[in-house]
Amino acid sequence: MGDSEAKPAEPNLTGRQLGGFRLLRRLGHGAMAEVYLADQSPLKRQVAIKVLRTELADDPTYIRRFQREAQAAASLVHANIVQIHQVDCIDGIYFIAQEYIQGQNLRQWITRHGPPDLAHALSVMRQVAAALAKAAEQGIIHRDIKPENIMLTRSGEVKVADFGLARLPQQGEGTDLTQVGMTMGTPLYMSPEQVEGKLLDPRSDIYSFGVTCYHMLAGSPPFGGETALSVAVQHLKKQPQSLETLRPDLPLDLCRVVHKMLAKDPKDRHPSPQALLHELRQIQIEHVGDQWPEDLPGWETARLDGPGIAPVEATQRLHTLMQTAAAARPRPRDRVVWAIGLLGVFLLGATIACFTTRPEPLLGGGQVEPPPVPRQDTALRQWYFASQVGTEEAWRSVIDYFPEKQYLAERAKQQLARIYLREGSYSEALAIFEEFAALDEEELRAFGLAGKCGVLTLQEQYRQSAAVLDQLWPIRSKLRDPQIRQMLSYAIRKNRSKLGTQDRQEWEEWLNQQFREED
Secondary structure, three states, X not given: OOOOOOOOOOOOOOOOEEOOEEEEEEEEEOOOEEEEEEEEHHHOEEEEEEEEOHHHOOOHHHHHHHHHHHHHHHOOOOOOEOOEEEEEEEOOEEEEEEEOOOEEEHHHHHHHHXXXXXXXXXXXXXXXXXXXXXXXXXXXXXXXXXXXXXXXXXXXXXXXXOOOOOEOOXXXXXXXXXXXXXXXXXXXXXXHHHHOOOOOOHXXXXXXXXXXXXXXXXXXXXXXXXXXXXXXXXXXXXXXXXXXXXXXXXOHHHHHHHHHHOOOOHHHOOOOHHHHXXXXXXXXHHHOOOOOOOOOOOOOOHHHOOOOOOHHHHHHHHHHHHHHHHHHOOOHHHXXXXXXXXXXXXXXXXXXXXXXXXXXXXXOOOOOOOOOOOOOOOHHXXXXXXXXXXXXXXHHHHHHHOOOOHHHHHHHHHHHHXXXXXXXXXXXXXXXXXXXXXXXXXXXXXXHHHHHHHHHHHOOOHHHHHHHHHHHHHHHHHOOOHHHHHHHHHHHHHHHHHOOHHXXXXXXXXXXXXXXXXX
């Protein structure tokens, strides 16, 4: 901001009553709005309230953008889109009341769990594509698809949020990135035509969704850089690394679908989100199973429409308010199991809520045993429950209740190892890593050896850690877990600094020899 005056802090509206909504606490903020959790007393439900920032309330440009978001959201009633309940202006405060999603966004999920397996990835991709198909049917382009705007509910549904940059069909102007008041979007996920300020159509959202899918499956976006400009240039010029080399466990046709979404020229992408849905369905049938659970939001978009505020009524009401204010001022052997198991994930919401919101004991002092983790009908339901709850007991329930489901049990043990590392329980983590290190399958063995190497370094057993690295080195390319890879990098740096002079010299010579052999 240079020498200009600092902007005043946005007032905290916690505790304020706006019509039928009482603001409980601030959830976050963006460039245009503050977001609050609110209680809607008449309907006994919690909602999210987006309040237009006070310094923007006098600017007609921002008011129009705020109006545009309300118009876009109000016109889209769909199971995979965050729903708008009400738009209003009270005491000069412009706000939108919308569905409150209890869960986490896709970025948070990836950070916590790493890249998902095939069935889970297809579930996310299918539901987001269904939301984009619904928007495209009404001529609406989201323009800011990214992991942060993809919400994962506790019941397994996926919701696309934040149509704040959406373009309505009657607008027709290009995306001028230099226009006053125009949010650029997120450079990591922008389409080439969006970077260049060209006219957009639904294929731009397909590109951004392709970047998001690449991030979800590979563990990181295809392009990165120190500045927004450097990332934008890569979207224009650079081809991403082949996804099939990063995730050889995925079907080749799924990798090709993601790269098709990432085509630089819109003509080379899927012509519509509906076409993308069709390809995803074919992949699901071939690699996961012939049937898709009926209680999950489906492949078609029309049958997903649900009750909500009438779009025309909401838009007209907001338009009147604005005018008034202006005048005033898995692996193959388990893929079928995944598909069958997903049939009941929506039944988990109430169970998870009961498990995660259990009351504190009325009397303190004694050691209170946690209640047993409820057993689900299938191994996949148990795994999905554990992924939402995230406790040691929840992950152990997958192993204890379904030990015969080797694939899921192994993944649950990996999650336990991460929990033990976070808690500093290195002995427990080491026991799991040693178990994996003894396996024949190279991907799991690499996970075990890398984890063992890292734990030994944390325990200051540097020579033993270096010896484990010697075992890992021939199969290190099989290590795909981003968190364990980071710990391994730390272990290598720490060992280099902590080994004795003679040991360090020998070890660095060994490392240099390995790199020379690669070259």
